[in-house]
Amino acid sequence: MTAALDVKGLTTRFDTRGGSVTAVNNVSFSVDKGRILGIVGESGSGKSVTGFSILGLIDEPGKVVGGSVLIEGTDLRALSPDDMRGMRGRKVSMVFQDPMMTLNPVLRVGDQMAMAVRVHRPMSKPKALEEARRALEIVGIPSPAERLKAYPHQLSGGMRQRVAIAIALLHSPAVIIADEPTTALDVSIQGQILAEVRRLADQTGTAIVWITHDLAVVSSLADDICVMYAGRIVERGTAEQVISAPRHPYTQGLLDSVPAQHEPGKPLPQIPGSTPQLSRLPSGCPFRPRCPRATELCATEPPVDDRDGQIVLCHHPLERP
């Protein structure tokens, strides 16, 4: 079976006056039908650029310079711009942190959803509205027929994000890429949306890439996890592997710095230093200056270490019994 999404060696570079910056560096992963992949990283890790690169939505001065993006076997990077537009929304769609990136403030929800339906599938407007209503129902919006008549500003933030997810779902795409979709929402509303998303993946078989900075969210939502640092995936494995037995010192450090698992009031284990600037990365492993396990060897490119499908990019991965 081909994976819903298969990314190989994806590399995106930004050429600015200050020099060239590799925001996404040789990133590879795949997501099967109905699975949820979480991509975790801090600011500047390249997690969002990865999402945009998959959809070919990188603007100047950025450019995807290498790798392939296969959706159900079709390489998006080999497509013409027209064919690419045909894929977006139909085979792969995106949900942003701010739902107003998707929603048009001056159109009723129903009208813009019907328009989105008819872009790829010509049909009568009442039929399209019916499709829209069904999509709203799927994401758990109460009294969907009424919401179709509302303008985006009449909806709450959580409701708008559900509508954005419903729009992403309209054509039952193979893949949905969600970039920090619940970051701006309250926990109780986030809980509702996470529950819906889990159900959606199980029922519709859509593969979901969930990009976030929040370890807690991915650890309770995702099947597989990629940890990104300075444009690279430094660790990749099942959620179980990455969360309970991390092998990259960075992943371990991130997990350690979450307060929940420590005795209140005690100093938290911390990763020293600040998140790296892509324009000033050291040679070899980018985590080297902050890493407690770093040796001189780390000034050279770190090797890929694969154990039971848990892949780390490190000279000195943590050994687990």
Next chain:
Amino acid sequence: MTQPLLKIENVSKRFTRMPGLAERLVGRLTGGGKPVVVHALSDVSFDVARGEVVGIVGESGCGKSTLGRVVSGIYAPSDGRVVLDGKPVAHERGGNVEKLTTRVQMIHQDPFASLNPRMKVGETVAEGPRHHGIIPRGEVQARVRALIEKVGLEGAYADRLPHQFSGGQRQRIAIARALAMDPELLVLDEAVASLDVSIQAQVLNLFMELRRDLGLTALFISHDLSVVRHVCDRVAIMYLGRLVELAPADVLYSDPKHPYTRALFASVPTVGSGKREFEAIKGEIPSPINPPPGCAFHPRCPLAGPRCRVEVPKLAGAGASRTVACHLNDGGVELKDKAA
């Protein structure tokens, strides 16, 4: 017991937005155009003892940021008063709020917005104490450097502009600015929320270290339950402008009593708990422009009875120095899940 440092007494804060001229004219015809009143805080009371850190937790619209600003003297309360060491923090004069003390200092959420982008950070730290004569003039430079070092940066950074620092470093500078005023009470409004996880741990450690060294008292406002648990002695849960539960952190986290507190705890994802169902709270957070009558949580509460729809529950003691505002607490409604 000694006098508490901070007393918040029946504080309410309402914001009124007057309609513009055009709206009023249209309102004449349509019956609209009336002033819109947002009930940001309703009758909030509690004390903070010297040396104590109290966490304020809640979702958007719960009034936690407004409470922080009332305590910091940025807003004056509409009703009630905020008293520090026996003296009010701010008063209103001629429509403008005048802050009466330098002893409360605030640290904002976004360190990219809270530092003047065109002022050297050393000057940002120095200007408050210099103006109020807190540091003798001749010693300002030396003290500023010492403070910047105290928060974990190099003293020489005083000559730089904010844009040369990372988010975590800027938050350290904001902390140094607050400390320069020799405060007795710090108000931290989501002070680590916009920082990366690895940087958040650094700043929390700094806060705990400073608290130990300087004996700080603080209000720690956050939406992050695990952060609050880690640094606070007592935790207050707020919902739609009201305090719904206040208890020592260990008591609250091990046995939340208010249905909202329980629901909040249940919907927070945690690291390492594995994949699980989210016990979502049903429904949306109501608007503070038109809060529901009775207990504000009743439309979403699984245990709500008829009394909850009409009568506002009072904050009352519930053992172990805990107070809860819920009719369940005084036996007015049957507990359905006593075991939970």
Next chain:
Amino acid sequence: MADSATTTGGTLAVPAAPPAETRAMRLRNFWSDYRQSWVALAALAVIVALAIGAFGAPFLVPQDPYDLANLDWMDAFLTPGEVGTGGYVHLLGTDNAGRDMLSAILYGLRTSFVIGLSAGALALAIGITVGLTAAYFGGRIEALLMRVVDLQLSMPAILLALVLVAVLGQGVFQIILALVVAQYAYFARTTHGAATVERRKDYIEAARSTPLPTRRVLFSHLLPNVLPPLIVVATVQVASAISLEATLSFLGVGLPLTEPSLGTLISNGFKYIHAGRYWLSIYPGIFLMFTVVAINLVGDQVRTILDPRNSR
């Protein structure tokens, strides 16, 4: 835990920030951005040359056009390049009173610059005060000040200036006053717009809650952060003050011929243009055009550099 990848405690190792950015470095960066456009460079060169000509006029030109004793009726209407009774070449010819046009133009240019710059500076100061006050205090004060500004902006500046000059009378000081009243509204509006955005930012709230006195919040926190858009408006307004003054003088309500500005010269020469004596009006016109266009081009480039969307 032997496998722990982290260190505990303390406020360790914060990596060094890049070296402090000095004012000189920022200026150098600004200049290297400015140099990107050769049009802007040329415009700047034109302004510098005109300013040297204008302010160095007493040392550069053969004649003091203000001194009536220097004028000789015999020299009237000499064509460009002719030699007059003074024994020197009149490069741009002479006017009906025998004034050397080049001398008159450079002296006139000086008047124009002085009026443009002082009107611009005064209008800037007043506009900033009005705009900041309105934005910071809000409420009734804001409503009152900004409605006055709106009212003024709804009238053409030239009309307002005309009325004022008619009331105040002729003269350099009166003209400057009229221009300030006509132009401060643009600065007030721009300041108000930028300041209402800035005042909501946390750093203003932080300064107020320290607490710092209002004057300090206004002038050391709010003002420096609303300056960039004002610099752009200021250049445009200086250019516009120069052309407004020229217009007033052309219409005969500005400066008298005894202390000519460019507008007065154009107006004076206009009578003779049909007689083929083009140089009386055309040359001052060309100088005026170069001045105004060059200042606007410089302003454009400054706007481009200061635009946050172009920031690095």
